[in-house]
Amino acid sequence: DVKVTQSSRYLVKRTGEKVFLECVQDMDHENMFWYRQDPGLGLRLIYFSYDVKMKEKGDIPEGYSVSREKKERFSLILESASTNQTSMYLCASRLGNTGELFFGEGSRLTVL
Amino acid sequence: GQQLNQSPQSMFIQEGEDVSMNCTSSSIFNTWLWYKQDPGEGPVLLIALYKAGELTSNGRLTAQFGTTRKDSFLNISASIPSDVGIYFCAGQLRNFGAGKSTFGDGTTLTVKP
Numbered sequence: 001d002v003k004v005t006q007s008s009r010y011l012v013k014r015t016g017e018k019v020f021l022e023c024v025q026d027m028d029h030e031n032m033f034w035y036r037q038d039p040g041l042g043l044r045l046i047y048f049s050y051d052v053k054m055k056e057k058g059d060i061p062e063g064y065s066v067s068r069e070k071k072e073r074f075s076l077i078l079e080s081a082s083t084n085q086t087s088m089y090l091c092a093s094r095l096g097n098t099g100e101l102f103f104g105e106g107s108r109l110t111v112l
Numbered sequence: 113g114q115q116l117n118q119s120p121q122s123m124f125i126q127e128g129e130d131v132s133m134n135c136t137s138s139s140i141f142n143t144w145l146w147y148k149q150d151p152g153e154g155p156v157l158l159i160a161l162y163k164a165g166e167l168t169s170n171g172r173l174t175a176q177f178g179t180t181r182k183d184s185f186l187n188i189s190a191s192i193p194s195d196v197g198i199y200f201c202a203g204q205l206r207n208f209g210a211g212k213s214t215f216g217d218g219t220t221l222t223v224k225p
Contacts, residue, residue, distance in 0.1 A: 042215045
C-alpha cells in the first residue's frame, strides 16, 4: 500500500518561531508537493520538487521554504511563523506526470 | 495562476438522493481528477480522466471530461451517509510545471439519514 507520512498531525507554535513540517513517502516517487488548505480556498500549492535537491515555487511560496535532500523526504520550513500561516498543511507525492496525487493525513498548524 | 470554479460550494441532501457537482476553467487541461477528503484525512483519488469527452464510472460515481477540455462534472447516485466529505476537482497540464495540479475550492457534502 502506498504511504505518505507527515510527522506531526497537530502543532501549536508561537509567532516568530521556526517550524519544520516533515513528509516521507515510501513509493519512490519523483515528485513531491506541499499544499495549504483553508476553508473555502481549496488546496493551494506552496512548493513542489521533481527531484532530489530540486524545488520550484508554487502559487503561494512567500514565507515558506523547502528542502529535499533525499528522494523520499520533503520538508516544509516556516522561517518565522506568523498567525496568518495557521492552516492545514498537506504533503503529496506522485510518480512522474500521471496526475494522481497521494496525500498524507495533513498537519494542522496553529500559530499563536 | 490558473483558476478553477467548483460548484456548488456545499450541498445538504437526503440519503438516497443523487448529487451533481462540476468544475469549470478559463483554460484547458489535459487531465481532470476528482478527489474526496474525509474529515481529518488527506484527499483520496476517486476518478481520473485523461481524454476529452471521456465518461468514467467507479461504483456509484460517474465523472466526465468536458469536450472543450475546460470543464468536468461528478455525479454520485443514491447517496449514503459515508459519502459525507469534501469533494475536490483538479485540473492538470501534463507538460507544465512538472504537471502540477490546480484544485477547485471544494464541494462540502452533507447527507442526512
